[in-house]
Amino acid sequence: MDIWTLDFETYFSDDYTLKKMTTEEYIRDERFQAHMLGARDPRGNLAWHEHSDIPDFLASVDWSRCGVLCHHAHFDGLILSHHYGVKPGAWLDTLSMGRLVLGNHIKLGLDSLASHFGLEGKSVPYDQFKGLRWEAIPHYLRRLLGSGCVHDVELTWDIFCRLARGFPVEEYQVIDHTIRMFTEPQFVGDLDAFGKVWTDEQQSKAQRLAQLGISGDALQSSEKFASLLREQGVEPETKISPKGNTNYAFAKTDEFMKGLLEHEDETVALLAAARLGEKSTLDQSRAERLGFMATRGPMPVYLNYCGAHTTRWSGGDKVNWQNFRRGGGLRKGVKAPAGHVILKADKSQIECRILNHVAGQTDVIERFRNHEDPYIGIASQFYGRPITKADPAERGVGKQLELSCGYGAGASTIVATARRGTYGPPVILTESEGLSARDLYRSTHPGVVAYWRTAELNLKRMDNFLSFDWGPMAVCCDVDKGTRRIVLPNGAQLIYDTLEWHTEENGDSYWRQRKRYGWTKLYGAKLVENVIQALSRVDMSQSMLRIYQRSGYRAALTEHDAGYWVVRTGDAGAMLKVVEEEMTRTPDWLPGIPIGCEAQVGETM
Numbered sequence: 001m002d003i004w005t006l007d008f009e010t011y012f013s014d015d016y017t018l019k020k021m022t023t024e025e026y027i028r029d030e031r032f033q034a035h036m037l038g039a040r041d042p043r044g045n046l047a048w049h050e051h052s053d054i055p056d057f058l059a060s061v062d063w064s065r066c067g068v069l070c071h072h073a074h075f076d077g078l079i080l081s082h083h084y085g086v087k088p089g090a091w092l093d094t095l096s097m098g099r100l101v102l103g104n105h106i107k108l109g110l111d112s113l114a115s116h117f118g119l120e121g122k123s124v125p126y127d128q129f130k131g132l133r134w135e136a137i138p139h140y141l142r143r144l145l146g147s148g149c150v151h152d153v154e155l156t157w158d159i160f161c162r163l164a165r166g167f168p169v170e171e172y173q174v175i176d177h178t179i180r181m182f183t184e185p186q187f188v189g190d191l192d193a194f195g196k197v198w199t200d201e202q203q204s205k206a207q208r209l210a211q212l213g214i215s216g217d218a219l220q221s222s223e224k225f226a227s228l229l230r231e232q233g234v235e236p237e238t239k240i241s242p243k244g245n246t247n248y249a250f251a252k253t254d255e256f257m258k259g260l261l262e263h264e265d266e267t268v269a270l271l272a273a274a275r276l277g278e279k280s281t282l283d284q285s286r287a288e289r290l291g292f293m294a295t296r297g298p299m300p301v302y303l304n305y306c307g308a309h310t311t312r313w314s315g316g317d318k319v320n321w322q323n324f325r326r327g328g329g330l331r332k333g334v335k336a337p338a339g340h341v342i343l344k345a346d347k348s349q350i351e352c353r354i355l356n357h358v359a360g361q362t363d364v365i366e367r368f369r370n371h372e373d374p375y376i377g378i379a380s381q382f383y384g385r386p387i388t389k390a391d392p393a394e395r396g397v398g399k400q401l402e403l404s405c406g407y408g409a410g411a412s413t414i415v416a417t418a419r420r421g422t423y424g425p426p427v428i429l430t431e432s433e434g435l436s437a438r439d440l441y442r443s444t445h446p447g448v449v450a451y452w453r454t455a456e457l458n459l460k461r462m463d464n465f466l467s468f469d470w471g472p473m474a475v476c477c478d479v480d481k482g483t484r485r486i487v488l489p490n491g492a493q494l495i496y497d498t499l500e501w502h503t504e505e506n507g508d509s510y511w512r513q514r515k516r517y518g519w520t521k522l523y524g525a526k527l528v529e530n531v532i533q534a535l536s537r538v539d540m541s542q543s544m545l546r547i548y549q550r551s552g553y554r555a556a557l558t559e560h561d562a563g564y565w566v567v568r569t570g571d572a573g574a575m576l577k578v579v580e581e582e583m584t585r586t587p588d589w590l591p592g593i594p595i596g597c598e599a600q601v602g603e604t605m
Contacts, residue, residue: 001089002042003067005157008076009035009124009149013131022289022317024182027078028296034079035134036142038149040157042066048146051134055084063088071095071110071156073175074302074317077183082297091179092172094156097163099306100171103495105515110152113159122155124148168491174305174541177554178313181301186337186556186566187605189294193333197287200329204277212270219275222248232268234260242518252276258416286330289319299334301557309515310533311492313558322559324605334605336566341601343572345579346562347540348596349374354539355406355532357593358471361447364402369594375399382440396424401441406448406532408525411435455531456524459511462496472589473531486531489589490538494530536561539587539595546582551575557605564605572601 011033012018018026026032037057038048049057063086070076073093080086098108106112111121125144129137137145209216218224226236226248237249237256249256260272293299301321307314315322324330336342349368356364367374379387379398387394400414400423409417411434418427418434429437442449458470465479474487486494498514499522511522544555544563553575557564563583567575576599583597 001065001067003069003092004042004061005040005069005153005160006076006080007038007070007149007153007156008079009038009145010079011035011133022319023075023302024078024293024296024300024317027075028082032083033134034083035129035137036146036149038146038153040150040153046150046154048149050142050146058084058086065089067092069094069156069160071152071159073179074182077179078300081183087184090172091176091183092160093175093179093305094159094163096175096178096305097160097167099304100311100492101163101167103497104307104309105495105498105513110155110159114155117159117162119155119158120151122148123151166491170490170542170545171492173545177544177548178303178305180554181303181557183300185298185300187299187301187334188337189290189299190333190335190604191291191294193329194287194291194294197329197333198284198291201277201284201287209274212267212274222250225250225271225275228271229268232265232271234263234268250275255412255416258420283325283328283330286319286324287333290330290333293319298337303558310494310530310537311488312533312537312560321557331605336603339569340566341569341572341603342556342605343565343567343575343579343599343601344562344605345583345597345599347536347543347583348598349403350536350539350561350595351532352403352406353593353595354535354590355448355451355528356445357590358532358535359445359447359451361445364445365594368596375402378402378440378444381444382437393425393427396421397427397429397437399423401437405438405441406445407529408452408523409438411438414438452524452528454524455527459499459522459524459527462499463501463511472535486534488534488538489587490542492534492538494534535590539590542587543582543585546585547579550582551578576601
């Protein structure tokens with residue numbers, strides 16, 4: 001397939017800019033204007049096409065037979081599809097490729113990649129045409145803009161050639177599917193449903209503040225909120241930021257705040273709920289953003305390919321489609337267009353299955369294979385009596401142990417998770433009971449515990465730049481290049497180039513790796529979590545590709561280990577069968593593992 005390299009230069013100003021707007025909002029805004037399009041044809045010829053010539057140039061090429069390469073293809077791709085109706089045969093994207101090849105611990109802008117490869121950086125004089133419509137740009141500046149544009153096109157091609165060396169062929173298809181979720185959107189939005197989410201959240205905030213008799217300003221300020229807690233006899237906890245500053249532990253992810261939400265004093269719990277409601281208007285801001293998006297047409301799904309270290313997707317463009325609350329109103333607002341339905345399929349306990357399979361924990365795998373309830377056994381052992389599905393709280397504890405303790409969860413984590421009700425009705429466990437639960441999991445899963453120890457040993461091997469096989473993966477290290485990679489079954493890689501043994505001033509020592517926003521600890525069970533999530537992602541993406549090959553339907557969204565397909569109503573029955581078959585197909589790199597799937601068809605997400 002011939003490859004064209006393209007790059008748009010577009011109008012922007014102080015108040016109309018990607019720094020203040022989402023990619024979707026910017027491109028579908030009425031102020032949008034393409035100044036020019038730089039192009040490199042398959043033979044290497046470079047040209048730039050100014051504003052009025054772009055439609056004729058695009059009409060001269062049969063794009064369905066071509067691959068299109070860009071840097072940040074979400075941006076250029078939505079311009080092509082929304083404004084010019086162009087949908088190429090394949091998408092290639094150096095930004096996405098950079099995440100897989102180089103990792104997320106470095107900057108991946110075109111300038112940064114140029115510097116990494118020793119190439120000349122971008123040269124477009126953005127400051128000179130800021131705020132100018134095409135008609136107002138003088139001819140000399142148009143030529144300067146065109147020269148810079150074709151330079152960036154050639155730069156993108158040069159970077160692509162370097163990133164493409166050994167790039168897994170299958171992953172090109174994954175990138176293509178990811179870009180099309182955004183550039184060829186399939187969902188439509190229900191404005192009434194999004195409006196209800198916004199209104200309900202606003203009313204809920206007002207009710208909380210009225211009950212407390214305080215203003216939202218008091219909750220926004222950390223110092224004022226700390227004073228309110230002290231008035232209730234609660235001393236706020238603090239934490240050390242990555243920059244070494246001492247801050248209050250008031251984030252929604254801090255265990256201190258999670259504990260306040262379950263505080264025995266109702267006023268304290270209400271204060272915490274109000275604080276988080278005032279500081280985090282996630283559902284409300286999402287409802288607003290999705291609502292405005294829906295007024296502009298079908299709803300583009302922006303996911304970052306390899307946005308997570310484990311090669312999983314991450315959310316982007318200020319809307320994380322992957323973590324809408326289950327049963328929440330936002331999901332009800334995401335609908336299929338007329339004559340279509342949404343088919344959702346979720347791989348059942350996929351991480352748990354892969355973990356126990358590669359760890360040789362055969363008894364757990366056999367329960368999955370025999371379609372037994374995988375949670376009541378360990379729940380019965382914990383409570384010392386038979387537990388059934390008629391005991392939802394107790395079974396939920398068993399579910400928590402089976403699904404969440406495979407990555408080394410300690411007693412305090414088990415207690416906190418049970419209290420939140422993540423796996424069933426909230427359950428209050430003592431620290432002693434949490435310790436007993438931890439020990440029960442580890443004593444009944446010796447294969448998993450041994451797998452943690454193997455992973456810890458593998459960290460030492462990787463630190464010494466040793467290469468070796470590890471189940472369905474290969475660890476490949478090169479001391480001359482300074483690379484430490486875990487190669488997945490499809491050729492994708494987990495990057496541990498920055499792995500090091502670190503000793504704190506107080507004598508504490510541990511493995512750590514550098515990510516873009518700082519260092520993170522690494523240990524055996526954490527490495528296991530990394531590789532299991534990566535293997536789960538490979539299984540999921542391969543399932544999506546097979547479904548497309550059989551049905552012609554691309555996923556409209558992937559949500560960790562689940563996929564969503566928008567299909568014609570008349571195709572739903574046949575498509576459901578295809579999806580169930582492919583989502584439960586045993587990967588050839590994990591022979592013998594039983595894979596489960598839950599699928600359903602509906603009108604909303």
